[in-house]
Each structure stands twice: as structure tokens, then as C-alpha cells.
Amino acid sequence: MNQSDDPAPIPRKRNPRGVTMEAVGRMAGVSQVTVSRALSDPSKVSPETMARIREAIAVTGFVPNALAGALASRRSMMVSALVPSITNIVYATMLAPFSDELKSRGYQILLSETGFDPEEEAATVEAHLSRRPDAMLLTGVHHAARTRRMLLGADLPVVEVWDITETPIDLCVGFSHAASGRAVAEFAHGAGYRQAAGICAGDERAQRRLSAFAERFGTLSGTDVPVARTERGNLASGRALLTQLIDKRGFTGGVVACSSDVLAQGVLIEAAARGLSVPRDLAVVGFGDQELADAVEPALTTVRVNREALGRAAAQALLTRIDGATPSRSVIDVGFTLIRRASA
């Protein structure tokens, strides 16, 4: 009686382990849909039913499957964030408020490092798109053609941050790196410095800042402005580059513009080690206004970018688009401020 008369297909779960809404519903004496409703909008379910469902969820330890939900609803409730490097505090500090803002609306962040290579970025974008994020943040405004194509084809809200362009893929929140470099040059020249040098590490944006500084200061003062470059933007690089400027490139004093506060601090340390007085023998300007700028000795003159506001604005812009609205402006320039302290 067991083997013979049962050609009827017995629907068998492939994985009997995972608790589903179906199972919760069975235990609570309701259908799967009711469980779904109970979770998405409790007001649509009677209090008694709600109580039984809660009980069943507690007993079974049910955790909804967001993958299935995303597939059915076509909303993954995930937002991709692509930054050059996680370990770079500059990106990390704008990511935190960005993430906070979105988390409060129920979104999870899918984060990846892209390095500084556009092709690597393109590959990462593709990997992210396969996860069907509801929106995406990109760092910078220069991308591979394929990246633009994929994003336009995917038709999702995209915000490009930490730089600015008139022709964003979709939205843009940032500031002009060239303008910040020029602002430093004008400040330094106005403060009376007649000689200058630059110290630069990192990505193409840092180079744009320093190039703009060198060009502007050169124009104002009529002198040549040497710029020393390196890969890694750490304290040791700052020290090494100041050494290079002084010992090998004949820099004898004036103002040193650095592409980051950390490099600038390296310069301060090397200057102290050489018995140079800052800003008397050597003035120093950083970039970023990180926490350390205010704590070093002497305190660092630097360029502040409100990274908190930037991250938050980027999140808001995306949320507006997600909600189907059109943001008032698709390009937001958050600007920058020169903070004068003791070092220059």
C-alpha cells in the first residue's frame, strides 16, 4: 500500500530547514499572505491574528528572506556605494552619514572598493548591478564608457560624489578640486608668502588640486612652484617629500601646500626634526580638515570640506529620486572653506 498506489506527486520542500512565511502561517492558523501583511503593515491584520503570528515568529525564529522579497517586489532595499578605498578616512567619514541616512529608511549599504582604475570600477559596477541595488553612489566623475553605459541602461538613481561636473550620469554632490587649489594659492600669496612648493599623494583629484595651486601661485608670484609626488599619503611620505624638496629641489622656504592633512603633518614632523620653525621658516597648508588638523603643533591651516554634509546630501538626493521625485538640483556644490590656523 505504500509503494504501488502513489504516483501522485508529493510536493517536497528541497530544504526543510529554513523557516518561511508559509510555516509561520501554518503555526498561526493563517495563510502565508497574512503573515506577509502582518510584517509589512500590521494595521491590515486583526490584533488577535497579529498576536498569534508574533508568537509563531518568536517560536520559530523566523527571519524573512529579503532576497525573495526583493525579487517579487523589484526593490532590493540595497544601495551600492563604491569608493576608491575604505581605509582612506576621507571616504569613510562621508560614508558614515550616507549610510546612516539610508539605514534610517531601511536600506542596506553594499560597499566596495574600486581602487583608482576605471576598468576595475567598471567590473565592480557590474557586480553590484547584478545585485539590483535601488541606487548607487560613485566616487568621482570620471568613469569608463562602459560604466556610464551600464548605469544608464540600468536606469537607477546614481550620485557621483567628491568632485563636480556639469554633466553627471544622474546626480552629483561635490566640489571643485581645482578651485580649492587656487583658493589656497590666493590665500598664501595674500598672506605674504612669495615662494611655494607642493606635496601631492593619491588620486587624480589630489593632483588636480596641487596643479591648480602650483599654476595659480606661479602666476601670482612669478616664481616656479615645484611639486613633489608620491603614491601613499601617509606621515612617512610627508616627511620624505619635504626632505626631497629641500635637499634635492632647492626649496629654501615659503609655503608648502599638501594634498592632505596627513601629509601636512608629516611635513610638520620633518620640519621639527630639522629644527625649522613653522610657520616662520616654513608655512604649511593641508587639505581636508581632519580631526588631527586642530590637534597638531602648530595647528594646521587647511581646507575644510564638509564631508558629513556631503554624505548626507548624497543620500537625500538618492532618496528623492527613489521616491520618484525630481531633485530641485541635480548638481550640488558643497564648496569648501579655508581654515586658517597657526601653520600658515
Add this chain to the structure above:
Amino acid sequence: MNQSDDPAPIPRKRNPRGVTMEAVGRMAGVSQVTVSRALSDPSKVSPETMARIREAIAVTGFVPNALAGALASRRSMMVSALVPSITNIVYATMLAPFSDELKSRGYQILLSETGFDPEEEAATVEAHLSRRPDAMLLTGVHHAARTRRMLLGADLPVVEVWDITETPIDLCVGFSHAASGRAVAEFAHGAGYRQAAGICAGDERAQRRLSAFAERFGTLSGTDVPVARTERGNLASGRALLTQLIDKRGFTGGVVACSSDVLAQGVLIEAAARGLSVPRDLAVVGFGDQELADAVEPALTTVRVNREALGRAAAQALLTRIDGATPSRSVIDVGFTLIRRASA
């Protein structure tokens, strides 16, 4: 003829936009399944078919839907990583190799900050579990009971890092914070220092390091070891806490153990500002051996934890479990090394 005789359901796609394997297959003259196979294992498809499918993919800009794939295969190819803070370089630097290692095997990282509150962590764990990650990394070994319950119920590979326990949820890669604190105490006492103080910021683990230091040094020297605490572990805090130790707690010299290199650098800066010579008037020991440790003046004596190796080992351990194998050890102590430089 339009209205009346057509009760037959016309299957209509809800969203005609998204390119699917179905659409690619149609264009290539094959079925949807063949497209799936072409992507997952090209060797199972004839070269000609493969070529036509490739062509169709290029033309349509098809990007596979990983959500659907995950739902069907029960493997999301995502790994969750939960750290207290993204902006803390300590966690970021172990996350990078962790992420690299997993990315090379096709996994994406789903990253979240948990803060330092176990309840917040529990909520984050739940949110992540709903995404059905294939494995999870947690920071620390102290979790809410509900967290343990959820994770045990979810039955996935879990690695706890940056601390060590004999009873991990699943896997553990870390080191003993108490032991590192004692090691610093023994080093300092052995180096001849007879007075000591501590400076501590941050999470419970930092406090455990400093408590162990204070207790051990106290035992060895028979003196009292004051420990100053604060919330934020930045340069300014380091300066402020040294001030507090000297001006308000009668600390007159000896060795200062800090819970991070950044705090230690703050101490160096404040000491210099006060005209104190390091290590003569004041010796300083940091923790973490961050890049700056070697670049400050004087170079910082500190405790090195190989965060790179830690992140990599955590990834490897998870991969082993994902592959269904049993790791040789479920608890890996990566240890620490005291790096003696000029500051103590």
C-alpha cells in the same frame, strides 16, 4: 472580435524593461536554460551557441539577476561583515584583506557598522540574516544572547575576530587583549620604569588592555597606576588626557601606556608642547603599530597586531567552512608583538 472572444489569459510581463535570460535566449535562438548554462559553465554549451549568446548579451547589455540566482540556488554569494566603526582605521585595515580574499572567490561584502551596543549589533545581525549571507564576520566575542541564538539558528559559518575566546559561536581569529596589556607592563617594568599611567579610549577591549596593564604594572612595581579614560580616541583626546594625568592626578613621569597609537601621538604632541623630553621625562607606549608609529618623532614603541593576516585568516576560515570542510582549528590566536622604538 477583440473584446468578446478572448478570455484566454495573455501572459504579460509586468516590467518589460529588465533584460532577462529569457530575452537573451530568444535573441540567440535558444532557451533560457541554455543561457544560464552558458554563463555558469561554458563548456556545457557548443561553441556556436556560446558565440550567439555572447553576442546577444553584448547587444542587450544583459546583467544577470543575482537575487533570483541566490533564491534558486540558496547561495547568495554575499558575506556579511559587522564592525563597530568603519572610520576606525583598525577595523578598516583588517577588512581590506578580508574583502580581497573573499572577492577573489566571487563573494561580495555586505558591510555594516554596529556601534558598541550589543542590542544594536543584534538588530544589525537580523537585518543581515534576512539577506541570507553565506557567512558572517563579527567583531569581538561578546554578543547579545539573541545574537547567538539567531546565528546558531541560521546555521551559517561565523567568524568572530579581534578578540579571542574558547567558546566561539563557530570560528574565532584574534588575540588576547589582556595578555597584550600585561606584555606592555612587563616590558615597561623590565626597561626600568617604576611609575606608570594609562590612557584609554574606545571600546571594552581597549579597557581590558589598559586594566590588564595597570594591574600587572601595579603588581610589579608596587605603585598605583592611574588610568584616564575618554570616549573618542583622537589626537586631541591624547593631549587632553596627558594634561589631566599631569595637572589633576599628580602623574610626575614614568611610562604612559595608551590604548591606541593615535592617542599616543597626542601624548607626544602634548609632551613636546610642555617641553617634556620623550622618553627621558616621559616614556610612551602605543597600541596597533599603525603607519604613523614609525613616522612620528620620537618613533613610537607599540604593540603590533598583524591585522592583514588576521583579516586574511578570517576569510580563509570562512571559505573552508563554506566549502563544507572543517577547519583544522576553530580558534586561531594571531598573537601580537611588542615593537620597541624610541619612545619607551
Add this chain to the structure above:
DNA sequence: TTGTAGGCGTTATCAT
């Protein structure tokens, strides 16, 4: 307030 039916875009399992 609750349930039924159909579909989201894949992968797994059998067939052919």
C-alpha cells in the same frame, strides 16, 4: 480582514 492565483528571474532535476 483574509485568502487564492500568478509571477519575479534564476538554478536544479530530469528528459531527450
Add this chain to the structure above:
DNA sequence: ATGATAACGCCTACAA
């Protein structure tokens, strides 16, 4: 080498 069919677990209509 290729295809048909049934899940995967949920959400969106629509019906009761």
C-alpha cells in the same frame, strides 16, 4: 548539447 518543468520565498493583484 539542449529543453521542459518545478521549485526558491515572497509580493501584487484580485476575489471573497
